[in-house]
Amino acid sequence: MYYISELESIALDEPYELGYRTLRILSGYASATFLTHVLNKYRDLEIELIIGMARKDGIKRWDHEQFKRIMAEFQNVKIRYNKTLPGIHTKIYHWTNGRLHNNTKTFIGSANFSWNGFRDQKELLAESHYENIVEVFEVKDAILCTDPNVEDYIKFYNVSVIGREYGDLSIQIRRREEQILRTSHYRLDYVDLPLLIQNDTAIHEIGGLNWGQRADRDPNQAYIPVPARIHQENMAFFPPRKQEFTMLTDDGEHMVCVIAQDNNKAIETPGNNSILGIYFRNRLGVTLGARVDVQDVVNYGRTTVRVYKLDSETYFMDYGVGTNGT
Structure with missing residues (x-):
């Protein structure tokens, strides 16, 4: 069966309430604020998160810093970035608990591990069961977000505001601080x-x-x-x-x-x-x-x-x- 609404309730709340405590996530994109929300809501959850598009599209600097803080605070969380091309655009949520009779539960679909994916956009997840699903998590070229060499492989970008006038912002997107990718002019609320x-x-x-x-x-x-x-x-x-x-x-x-x-x-x-x-x-x-x-x-x-x-x-x-x- 597939789901297009209440994705958090179905893919996260219900498995947790059934007793599942280990969640492996392979998501093209992810946000630190949504991960923070999940960890605050499910206090004894063990998470492995792999961000598949990290090498291709980079990671927001503020997300990266928060990911590192989360790893330092939660010993039961592991966050890795795919460091090779092509990127991995997959979205998979795989729950396990060896003490349960049905010890796995898996959802696949279009929803990234972010507020956009689970709240703000129209996305789809379907519950599926495949014996070999664990193979997709064997991303050999993934690097921990806390690895001292992570910046050799992953580009991080910041938003710099360079001008303001009557609600308009001129914004520079910078990777590795010194490289200006683009300058945009936005009318923002x-x-x-x-x-x-x-x-x-x-x-x-x-x-x-x-x-x-x-x-x-x-x-x-x-x-x-x-x-x-x-x-x-x-x-x-x-x-x-x-x-x-x-x-x-x-x-x-x-x-x-x-x-x-x-x-x-x-x-x-x-x-x-x-x-x-x-x-x-x-x-x-x-x-x-x-x-x-x-x-x-x-x-x-x-x-x-x-x-x-x-x-x-x-x-x-x-x-x-x-x-x-x-």
């Missing part, structure tokens, strides 16, 4: 999120950038407030609540974020809510752990952050002084 309240005369006392400023909390904890009107005016701008996305920044940082809290009022960094607070304190010149005051934000010269939507799981936060978001 964006929202401006206020860091202050009451017409920039006050700041949240135990919320926003000061979320951790209370007893028994890490004082660096913070979130970016998202006013209700933002969701009302553009309901499809942000992903659904608690679904991970990558936030790039104008100063070259990147972090995994989610929409969270009642009424979806916050952008947080799941797992460690201090990441955003440390980022903004460093940017504002505020001592780590200290309260952020109104004057800190005003003196910086920017009381809002502008968030652009690059795609359904990648956003760009502009907090540069003197840009059109001031």
Whole structure:
């Protein structure tokens, strides 16, 4: 039988609930935010992920850095890149558990291991059973993402914003930092999120950038407030609540974020809510752990952050002084 909707429920939730705990994935493309989501949702899952088109099309630098962090944090995860041509465009999800009577379950189809594949695009997966399915995972020329020589085989690319005007972004795609592949001009959706309240005369006392400023909390904890009107005016701008996305920044940082809290009022960094607070304190010149005051934000010269939507799981936060978001 084939499936064209609720792919996560069918190909991931149901096998896990049946007791399967080992998942081998061969996918042309994959995103670190979707892998982070899966690992947060299924805490005792063992995963082997092979990204088949890595050599041909490269890997996003921010995904690569997150893949390495995941490998360091989760001993039960192995991430490899196919390092030869032609690329492998296959999408296969193969579950095993030797303790179960029917100890394998396999899905094949068009869905990459990403939010695009499982949520945002029309894709197909079919449940199949072949005794020799394990042979497709014998990708001899795959290299661990943590291998010190990985950059000899795989091209990594960054997005660099080189110009902004009234919502337009001029973007350079660079591989290995020094090689400019192309420069593009995009008209992107964006929202401006206020860091202050009451017409920039006050700041949240135990919320926003000061979320951790209370007893028994890490004082660096913070979130970016998202006013209700933002969701009302553009309901499809942000992903659904608690679904991970990558936030790039104008100063070259990147972090995994989610929409969270009642009424979806916050952008947080799941797992460690201090990441955003440390980022903004460093940017504002505020001592780590200290309260952020109104004057800190005003003196910086920017009381809002502008968030652009690059795609359904990648956003760009502009907090540069003197840009059109001031």
